[in-house]
Amino acid sequence: MRIELTGVFVHDQAQALAFYTDVLGFQTRHDIPLGQDRWLTVVSPEDPDGPELLLEPSHHPAVKPYRDALMADGIPLAQFAVDDVDTEHQRLTEAGVTFTVPPTDVGEAWIAVFDDTCGNLIQIISVKP
Template sequence: MKIIVTSLFVDDQDKALEFYTKTLGFVKKHDVPAGEFRWITLVSPDNQDGTELVLEPNDNPAAKDYQEKLVEQGIPATMFGVSDVQNEYKRLLKHGVKFTMEPTKMGDITIAVFDDTCGNLIQIIEHK
């Protein structure tokens, strides 16, 4: 068994697609109509046959509540691995990304947390 798709609730699919592709660098894999919304999936540029991230609309009240509660408590909705948190932090700052936690070393990992502009906090992590 393996993870093939995971979802992330977003408050605006178009805005999320732009942020996740143009700012973060993910690659759009699918973008098809699904009722009043779209089935949008992204993949890592270096693993385009790997796990897909669905930009899921938070139109459901339970989803919206879940998303808001995570942000209120400062809990990231998901985590992305990077090879160098400090370099990624600097790169994203240049794109205007707002961080809620600057790069922080914790043992042999370094993490940082940013606002994805679509209702989520996202953590990046570097393993040494």
């Protein structure tokens, strides 16, 4: 068993695609029109054949209260691994990304949490050797 696809709900797929590619640095893997929405996935340029992140439309009525509760409690919807949290924090801050949790030593790893501008908090993590 392996993870090939996971997703985040986004309120605007075009805005999400711009953020996840232009700011975070992911690459578009699939962009297939499906009525008013798209089957829209991105991948890491470091592993272009690896797991895909689906930028899922957030139209379902259960999504808003779910995401609102996570945001209110400061809980990230997804977590991405980075080589160095401090370096990534600096790069993303310079790109205008808003962090809700600055780089923080949590014992076995360093973390930071940012707002993806699409309705989600995202955590970055670098595990200590």
